Amino acid sequence: MDCKAKVGLEVVYRFLARWIKACDEQHNGHCQPIPVQKRRPHQIPDWVIDTRDARIVPGHTVSQYIALSYVWNYDEANAQPPQAERLLLKQSNLSEFQKPGYLNGTAALHLPQAIKDAIDVVRKLRERFLWVDCLCIVQDNGNTRAQVEHMDEIYSGAYFTIIAAASSSGLFGMRRNTEERGMGGFVPFNRSPAEAYIERLYQNLFDSKWATRGWTFQEQILSKRAVIFINGDMFWDCQRCVWDKHELIPGSNAETNGSYTGPYYDIARQMSSISWPDFGMYIELVCLYNSRDFTYPQDSLPAFSGVLNSLMRSFPFGFLSGLPQLFLDIALLWQPFSRAKRRNAKDGGAVAPSRHLPSWSWCGWQCPVDPFSLRTGLAYSHREDYQSRALTWQTQGLVRWSVLSEDMQQELRLDGPPFGPPRQEQYKDLRTKQDVKLPKGWSRNTGDYSKPSSGSDSVYFTHSSDTTSRFKHPVPINDAALSTALNQSIWPFLSCEAAQAFFRIRAILKPLQEMTKCASLKTSVFNLPQFTEGPAFKDICHVLCLQDTQGRSAGLLRQMDDTKVEPGEGIELIAISTGSVAYAELESAFEEKIDRVGSYSYRHELRTIWFEQVLSSGSIENDSEDEMSRWWKSHPCMFPDNTRQAWRSARGNRSPDAERRASNPVKDGNSRGDYHFYNVLWIERQGDIAYRRAAGRVPKVIWEENCSKPIKVVLG
Template sequence: MGRFVCSAIRRLLTPSPPISESVPDVSPQESPDVSSRESLASTIDYGRLLRWIKTCDSRHTATCITIPAADRPHQIPEWVIDTQDACIVPGRTATRYVALSYRWADALSESERLMLRRSNLAEFQQPGFLSEGVASRLPQVIRDTIDLIKKLDERFLWIDRLCIIQGDEQTRFQAEQMDEVYSGAYFTVIAAASSGLYGQGHSRQASSDSRLPRHSPLEALAEYHYSRLLKSKWAERGWTFQEQILSKRSILFLDHEVFWDCQHALWDEYKLDPDLAGSPNSYVTPYNEMARRLQSNSWPDFSLYIELVCLYNSRQLTDPGDALSAFSGILNRLGRSYPGGFVSGMPRLFLDAALLWQPFSRPERRTQENGGITPIRHLPSWSWCGWRCVVDPWSLRSGLAYIDREDTLPTCGSASTWRTENLVHWSVLSKDMTKKQILPEPSLLETYKSLLQGEGTNLPDGWSRRRKWLRVFFNHKSDPDTRFQHPVPTVQTPTDVPNQETWPFLVGEITRAMLRVRSILRPKDAIHAEAAPKISVFKLRQFTEGPDDIDDICSVVCLQDHRCRWAGILRLMGDDEIHVGADIELIAISSGSVAVSDLESSYEERIEKDGFWTYRGGLTGIFFDRSPSRSGSLLPLVSLGNPLNGAKGNEIYQFYNVLWIERKDGVAYRKAAGRVPKTIWEANCSSPARVVLG
């Protein structure tokens, strides 16, 4: 089944190989620049675009077509552009509308600064206002899109800068309703070309059949289109990620090409044609799969959350403080199946597992810029949203323990034994620390885990117990094809009200310990090997590529206690001021366990043991400096300590998940995360005391 993180993340998160290495050249033939943007627009077959729309209308009605506006009042934007009258009108007057997803200019010139504001709202509503002289102040991509909509016989268009009042107190609220805007659109136009809607530089000409790959032309074409899309500037921006995921269907414009992407098909100008008789002629992409799951899930799918966070969090934002707002539409959708919703981007139900997130490469702390719509305090250090980085999906794997092992995709390797157990009764605090809200969901999840035991245990509504051979698993009535290790809480009464909050502080009674830095393992060298000819280039796409620069690879800190015993490992977030022999403060946020056989694939323990880590399926190897410490304050370890040394594969390693913290004005901030052996922690920790995480 397609419910797990590995395939989508490995296909979409990692950089694609150059086209010449990945698929045969299926790009359009290019010729020298013939004239101008108008000549490029004139080569678009608008009849083909209309045929895509109408074919999807007739074939995919149940999944791709938005329901009538009268039946979805919450999905109607406040304002839309009437392209016929060249002004904005109330959204409720439009029977349907098209949405635009595009990239704001990095440095807006005076001519590009036409936006809807409270001060010019009356002018925007005057027929003809968005034509003639005023139109010249709009970016070319907006002018092109307005022209496109008219040619496709549509009338109403939604564009953020012209349909959301900018700088208004309602701006943030409307920005956080993006899921309604894009999922409610008739279709979305995605402008991913380098200039305007149509691009620049060359004319467009369809490729000949002789240039198509022989082995799998449809998949290769789809890979080609998405490799180009993911390399565009549009794909680097934060807001555009949810705009595509939330759209049920889109027409995508890149330089020299255009293609269609909906819940059931991908069509283009070359070979993927809905009217091509007698052969398969559509292709479902990983984005389609995620979009369908996002629209229809009836239970809290943590694997989908992992996929979306890992694909999003490295994207750029004009204002870093908007990191949560640019993801809020996705959280709104996920929240419909997550009891309790989200707090600062973290699922309350899976909070213990989510707090274990690690950066895939060195992260950058997000700071507030002028004009942002989210206070920086709402991007706390304990949440991934407080840092710009690719989140390592493997660091969150213990949160998938509720899914039956046999349902795990083969690409994820053997069944994982990683487990996380709730340790702290968490609460959140308001900005002024006067308001407190208890988070009962992590403890509730622990209660559901206990339902695995005992045949006579009464199950929550909707759940049933099954047995296959000697194994017991569970099903939920809403999704009988998915098997669960144990029941999980579900939303009993779905609501359309967004269920996400941005409390800046996380608080609980937590044990702490002072441990000593034994060594710091930093990357020092890399070796690269070429793929063997017999290894498929398509298969290579499934391997993790690793950071582009060796300096971006995270270092590992090895710890010892004051009795010179090995005391665990941390993954550093960056170039923090830390030296061998320093005493650092750690807090235990949960307990965990794993079989030694699974621990062998862990980044931190493997580097500490071997001083080596590989990417790209072993084709790239990174060496870490393991030279002996020169600190005279450290004595030899009384034991090697690393659980990989001499342990058998079926042995269970028990540990505490810890955060290295730094305190400022009574608030603790995350500096790194890692693991400490259970016996070592319990021998060194204090009694639980109140800790406020910011």
């Protein structure tokens, strides 16, 4: 060990020993795992590293272990081994790994510096056992996937986790500038200096390569506590406190003396304790996760399986390729927040089979998921923050789903227990049917709701497992006797009978330019900078405007990827659910606002993206294409009001009211200002399988005048 590493190890020991002691003594066991001896077999790792004897030993023989989260990163200057020379535990060398001293010999030459440093830290702390994925999971036997699927047990069961997020090799890395430390600098008006400082610590972590890799997401969020090494510095993060070497020091009362929880642990605590299916928590997790990178893209689902296993405790019937069965009709409406890239399988992976992930799930695409595309799933809760996001958006199931095995020889209907949830409408109806007996554990309550928006909001429901949470109607609660979670890896296809319609792409709305007039890290993904500030200009999704055979506007789709789409192209859509929303809220939705005014704003209106139209040669509005193009070239910096006026002029002076009447005529029977629509998928067929190309909305009247009778569709 060189001099720098020795100094680094002494500093680590001095602070880390103090943090562990304070956490153990002051947090009443909230941050400590269940002892290994009291766990079930599947909750115990098969192998752990004995750092004293430099070998691996069976996990059930130890009392506690420390886990490591790191990324492989070849660095010639630090002699990192290339991928082909990595030391991995395999069937062929399993007996060698168990010999005392094996990991001190030539095998150590093939270990990345982060693992070597972690071994030194464990020894210095006078702990003994360390879990590292590549050295403690046999990479080429039938149990590999089972171990990976129980990552939630491995990381949540660790005494603590070492997170190696330094930009260079090893834990200690390059020290950052001293002026970046401390609580000085800009503090947002709604933040204390300590909170702002913690946000900066976490922003450094989020900006690291470690935070871009797929497997590391659940390694942190599932850990009860962790020490994080980032750019020559370190900080402690547990379920009660954040501490570091400079400002946040545990004192006699660590709960109140300058210590706060980090942004992930609100979610982590809920995952371990919540008793009801919290779709908002699911949104937070998926949106934080899905933009991450993988060496083998097909690992995107296994690398999230620990999180899904944890969620399954409160989500009855489990998940299908990452989508919760209970909210399947809503979850299928997910949209990319920025341009998506299809995750195509690569050969060589040890965890997931070399097959493509389904196009109908977010896991089959690399992109951040737009949280607002899933907000209709929050409508069942009385939580104020959920209601402020769900607003009047409603979704109602339209089709009956089945799953098919990979060979398509087995089909299983999801139309009720034990394999499928009851229809959500059955539970929604309980709100008004007072003479119907409520499901076990549910109670109807009236009055005393803090902020009712109408008289009917004074009625709310609670469940005996959590009387503090209020709901607009009962929801299914997990009951092992009533539900069976399917093995999502062997049911890759969805099937249904859905109405079909053919439309033409009238126009493509593409980003043309942006105007920027200046954001803090908050817990909810709805408020995180990567969502409030919008994607990079080049990654902003295009909007596809549809037209039926009579030339009428027929709805909008959000284009998912950069696959070439031509105006005038004919496409096939299927309807999977119906929906409604107040017009006032529809007009602020991404697709509708761009179609209406030609722009969309992020960062609280401080960043505005202007869009241009590319129209088909047969479009009714074809003459406006040249006008719009010329206008943009001659007026690149016009003010928003002028831009909107020109946009509407180029579209034939269609006002929002005119479009409202066109897509929702009087015969729709709507007198309350609600827009009714069908949620649709654009599908592209390859043989007997249909693949998702995009999702969007078609006005109810337009769809019903153009659709066929339901046909069987298999989604892959």
